Amino acid sequence: MSAPRAIVIGCSAGGMRALKEVLSKLRSDVGAPILAVCHTGSEDVTTLCELIGASSTVPVREARERCRAHDNTVYIAPGGYHLLVEYGGRMSLSVDERVAFARPAIDVLFESAADVYGHELVGIVMTGANHDGAQGLLRIRQRRGIAIVQEPLDAEASAMPQAALDLAGADHCVPLRDIAPLLNRLCER
Secondary structure, eight states: OOSOSEEEEEEOTTHHHHHHHHHHSSOTTOOSOEEEEEOOSOSOOHHHHHHHHTTOSSOEEEOOTTOBOOTTOEEEOOTTSEEEEOTTSBEEEEOOOOBTTBSSOHHHHHHHHHHHHGGGEEEEEOSOSSOTTHHHHHHHHHTTOEEEEEOGGGSSSOHHHHHHHHHHOOSEEEOGGGHHHHHHHHHHO
């Protein structure tokens, strides 16, 4: 695989801490947009973006309808909307039915990104208390993208990474502290 054209991240319970950990150690010239779904239970992700952005090496913004996802920027799915990627790298928002009891749903983001970026996509499932992300990670692997899963025993909530491993498997299953260094290496290719 060459350097990824996009990175997608999904997390839930304990996700804010996990995102801060990864984004604080990520190289600032990662060379790809990063799109993330973090189940927060809140309609407003402004505070989440500010808290994560304070320690991130790259800007953190709320994803907006029809905006192009730019390299070296993190886009967080807004509360109450599914985040999708369209051909050409634009983001779209949807109020379709909940998936895995969530909107935004990790599966929706991962599946749309896999269809757009194929083998040039990296998908990451981290801590969480349900199975959201497992089906999407399977789609990423079916399209020959790279799947990274946080080691379940290392996660604040192990259900989500374990569900991803059980359904999709992973190219890399690592503790949280090793996710950013792994991404940095993948982005150097």
